[in-house]
Each structure stands twice: as structure tokens, then as C-alpha cells.
Amino acid sequence: MRNSLVNEIIDCLQxxxxxxxxxxxxxxxxxFDSSLPPSDRGKVxxxxxxxxxxxxxxxxxxxxxxxxxxxxxxxxYFVFLIGVTVLFLTATKLKGEWxxxxxxxxxxxxxxxxxxxxxxxxxxxxxxxNISIPESGAKK
Numbered sequence: 001m002r003n004s005l006v007n008e009i010i011d012c013l014q015x016x017x018x019x020x021x022x023x024x025x026x027x028x029x030x031x032f033d034s035s036l037p038p039s040d041r042g043k044v045x046x047x048x049x050x051x052x053x054x055x056x057x058x059x060x061x062x063x064x065x066x067x068x069x070x071x072x073x074x075x076x077y078f079v080f081l082i083g084v085t086v087l088f089l090t091a092t093k094l095k096g097e098w099x100x101x102x103x104x105x106x107x108x109x110x111x112x113x114x115x116x117x118x119x120x121x122x123x124x125x126x127x128x129x130n131i132s133i134p135e136s137g138a139k140k
Contacts, residue, residue: 008126012119 032044066074 008123012122 032041032048036044062078063075066078
């Protein structure tokens with residue numbers, strides 16, 4: 001049984017990862033347009049669209065099979081393997097890098113203050129009772 005602090009930390013990490021994924025999905029076409037020559041853009045956008053709809057179609061089916069045969073935990077292992085594979089392919093096959101703000105510095109102070117503010121807001125909402133944490137473990 002985990003304590004609530006560990007659950008909160010895991011929840012924050014999961015939220016961060018979800019936000020990063022949402023950003024990537026939302027702006028991927030900008031990356032494609034900026035980092036690829038015009039002759040390859042249509043091909044890459046077509047492959048991307050095919051991959052999205054293949055995943056949307058096969059995800060529930062494969063998830064059900066994995067859940068039935070290997071248990072629900074296997075879904076997370078499977079997704080982890082896909083993520084590691086994509087990370088490896090990106091690191092080894094991606095040529096060049098998209099840079100949208102060339103010459104600008106990353107605002108580390110602003111990013112840290114924003115993160116600290118969001119964490120403070122989250123825990124303040126938790127303390128006020130706006131967010132509830134379900135109890136871990138089975139009831140006796």
C-alpha cells in the first residue's frame with residue numbers, strides 16, 4: 001500500500017507526461033512543416049495520419065487481448081516497449097532538429113516559477129477539499 005505523498009508525486013509526473021504528449025500531438029504538424037523539405041511533407045503527414053488511425057483502431061483490441069491473456073499490467077509494459085522503441089528510432093534516425101526560437105534563451109527561472117505555482121495551486125486545492133484522494137488498499 002502506498003502513502004498519499006507517493007501517490008501525489010506519481011500523479012504529478014503522470015500529469016506532466018500527459019501535458020508533454022498533448023503538446024507534441026498538437027504541434028507535430030508545425031514540426032513536420034519546419035523540419036522537412038516540401039517534397040517529403042505529404043508523405044510524412046500521410047504516414048503520421050495512418051499511424052494515428054491504426055493506433056486508434058488497434059489500441060482497444062490489443063489492450064483487450066493483453067488484459068485477458070496477461071493481465072492489465074501488461075498493457076503498461078507494452079506501451080513502455082513502444083515508447084522505448086520510438087525513442088531509439090528518434091535518436092538514431094532523425095536527421096537535424098527543428099528549432100523554432102533560434103537564438104533565444106530558455107527561461108529557466110520562469111519555467112521553475114510556473115511549475116512551483118502549479119504545484120502550490122494543486123496542493124492548495126487538495127487542502128481546501130476541491131480534490132480528493134481515494135484511499136489505497138481494500139476495505140475490511
